[in-house]
Amino acid sequence: MKTLRNPMALARNHGSAGSGVEHWWAQRFSAILLVPLTVWLVWGLSVLAGADHASASAWLAAPWNAAMAVLLVAASFYHARLGMQVVIEDYVHHRALEVALQVLVAAAALVGTVVGILSILKVALSA
Amino acid sequence: MKVVLASPEGARVQSRPATVTGKRTVAASTFENTAREVTGPSQQELKLRMNSNQRPLSPHLQIYRPQWTSVLSILHRASGVALSFGTILMVVWLAALARGDAAFESTLALFSHPAVLIALVGWTLALFYHLLNGIRHLLWDTGMLLDLKSARASGWLMAVLALVLTAIVWGGLA
Numbered sequence: 001m002k003t004l005r006n007p008m009a010l011a012r013n014h015g016s017a018g019s020g021v022e023h024w025w026a027q028r029f030s031a032i033l034l035v036p037l038t039v040w041l042v043w044g045l046s047v048l049a050g051a052d053h054a055s056a057s058a059w060l061a062a063p064w065n066a067a068m069a070v071l072l073v074a075a076s077f078y079h080a081r082l083g084m085q086v087v088i089e090d091y092v093h094h095r096a097l098e099v100a101l102q103v104l105v106a107a108a109a110l111v112g113t114v115v116g117i118l119s120i121l122k123v124a125l126s127a
Numbered sequence: 128m129k130v131v132l133a134s135p136e137g138a139r140v141q142s143r144p145a146t147v148t149g150k151r152t153v154a155a156s157t158f159e160n161t162a163r164e165v166t167g168p169s170q171q172e173l174k175l176r177m178n179s180n181q182r183p184l185s186p187h188l189q190i191y192r193p194q195w196t197s198v199l200s201i202l203h204r205a206s207g208v209a210l211s212f213g214t215i216l217m218v219v220w221l222a223a224l225a226r227g228d229a230a231f232e233s234t235l236a237l238f239s240h241p242a243v244l245i246a247l248v249g250w251t252l253a254l255f256y257h258l259l260n261g262i263r264h265l266l267w268d269t270g271m272l273l274d275l276k277s278a279r280a281s282g283w284l285m286a287v288l289a290l291v292l293t294a295i296v297w298g299g300l301a
Contacts, residue, residue, distance in 0.1 A: 028265065028268065031261050031264075031265060032265065034258075034261075035258065035261070035262065038254065038258050039258075041254075042254075042296065045296075046296065046299065049299075049300050052231075053224070053227070053228040053231040053232070054228075056224055056231070057224060060221075060224065069221070073217070073218070073221070076210075076214045076217070077214060080207070080210065080211040080214055083204075083207045083208075083211065084207075084208065084211050087204060087207075087208060108215075112214065112215060112218050115218050115221075115222055116217070116218040116221050116222075118225070119218070119221040119222045119224065119225035120221060120225075122225040123221075123224055123225050
C-alpha cells in the first residue's frame, strides 16, 4: 500500500511527535503485566480486609506476596505516568503549564514507586 | 545516499531544467487563475490566523453526539486518571504498614472515614472498569471484536461485569 508518510520518518519508525511507537508499546506491555497483578491485588485486599498490623505485615512479608507487591507498585506508577502524560498532552494547551505538569507527574510517579517499594522491603525484610 | 545524488543520472535530471520549468509555469498560472475565482479568507487574514490562536481546530468532544462506545472510551481515560490518584492511597497504606502499629491504626481510621470510603468504592469501580475495558482494548489491538456490534456488546458485558464485581467486593466487606 502506498503511504503518504515521509520515507525517512518511516525508516526511523517515528510519528509526527518524534516518538510514539515506543510509548504505545510501553503502555501495552505494562497493561498486560497489570492484568494478573490487579487480580492478585483484589484477592489481597479481600484477604487483608479488617486485618491488624501484625497479620497484614505477616501476609505482605511472604516472599510471593512481597514480590507481587513490588511489581504491582512499579508497573502501576509506570503505567499511570504513561497515561497521565498523554492526557496532559491532549488537554493542557498552555505550554509552560503542560511542561510543569509533566515534570510533576513524572516526579510523583518516581517518588511513589520508591516509597512503595521501600515500604514493602522494610516489612518483608524485618518480619 | 550521497553517492546516489552525486551520480551522473542525478546530474542529467538537473541538466534538463528548461522543459520542466516551462511546464511548471503553465500549470502554476492555471492554478492561480482558478484559485482567484474561489472566495475564501484573504492572504492577510490567513496570515493573521496562522500567527494567532484563531487557527482552526479539529472537532472536539462537544461537536459529536455521545455514543455508547465513545462514552465508554472517555470513561476509560477518566477511570485511568482516578486510578493514578488512587495508587497514591495504596502507597499511603504500604508506608503506614512499614512505619509500625500506631501509624497503621491511625491510617486505617482515616480510611474508614465516610468520605474516604466513598472514594474507595469509586476506586474499586474504576479499577474493575479499567481492568476489563483495558482487556477489551488489548483485544482490539490484536484486531478482534472491532465491528460495531461486537464493540457495543463487549462494552455492555464489561460495564455490567465491573458493576457486579464492585458490588460483590463491597457486599462481601459490608
